[in-house]
Amino acid sequence: MSTLLSIENITYSKQQRTILSIPAFAIEQGEIIGIMGPNGAGKSTLLKLLSMLDSPSEGSLFFKGAKLSAQNVSIDMRRKFAIALQQSLLLNTTVYQNVALGLKLRKLPKKVIRDKVEYWLEKFKIAHLAKKHAYHLSGGEAQRVNLARAMILDPEVLFLDEPFSALDFPTKVQLLKELKEILKATKTTTVFVSHDLLEVKYLTDRLAILMNGEICQIGPTLEVVNNPNQVTAPFIEEWNEFIK
C-alpha cells in the first residue's frame, strides 16, 4: 500500500481554542479508514481539513506526496474528492438529475453521463426511482441517491460523515452491506466518520480514535477495538459493553 493523503503537524484553532492537534496522519491507497470519537472530539473538523473544505491554522496536507495549500488547490484537485454527509442535501429535482449533476458540471458528453447515471442508479438499486422527485424519497432512498451522486464522480478519496446515522437499523444494515461491496470492488479509498462502533467494525480496515482533538489510537480496526489503550479504553469499552 502507498500513502495517498496525509497531514503533518496540523493544528486547527478557533477563538483561541485548539480544536485539532495532529502531528501525523496518513491514509493509504485503497483502504477504508474509520474516524471515531466522542461528541465534539473534532471528527467533522478533521474530515473538512482532509477534504480541503477548510484549511488548518498550521501544518500541511499532502496528496500523493505533493504539498497542498489553499493557493495551489485547483478545481481538478478538488474533483479527486467526493463527500457524502448525514443530510443528503439533494437538489430540488429528480433522482436522475441529482445523480447526473456532478458530471454535467464536468461537461461530459450526454451519452457518457446517461450511461454512468444508469450504471450507478442500478448499483445502488434506485433505477426505479430515476424520475421521482428527490424531495419525495424515504431517508434510505435519499441516502442511496447521495452515495450514487458521490460514487459517480469516481473519486480518488470518498469522505463519509455519518451517512447512516439517520437511518433505521434494517435500512442501515442493508445499505452498509451494499456499500462495502461497492467500495471493495472499486477499491475506493474511503474516510468514514461515525459514532457507531458496529458500523465501523463492519466497514473499516483501520480505525483512528479521536479524543479532544488528538488521535489517541490508530491501527487495524479489530486490534483497536479489542486492545484499546489507557486513553481510549473508557470510550471503546463502553461501546464493547453495549454491542457484546
Ligand SMILES: Nc1ncnc2c1ncn2[C@@H]1O[C@H](COP(=O)(O)OP(=O)(O)OP(=O)(O)O)[C@@H](O)[C@H]1O
Ligand atoms: N468554526 C468553528 N468555530 C468555533 N468552534 C468550532 C468550529 N468548528 C468546530 N468547532 C468546535 O470544535 C469542536 C469539534 O467539533 P466537530 O464538529 O469537529 O466535532 P465532532 O467530533 O464531529 O462532533 P460530533 O460527534 O458531535 O459531530 C466542537 O467543540 C465544536 O464546537
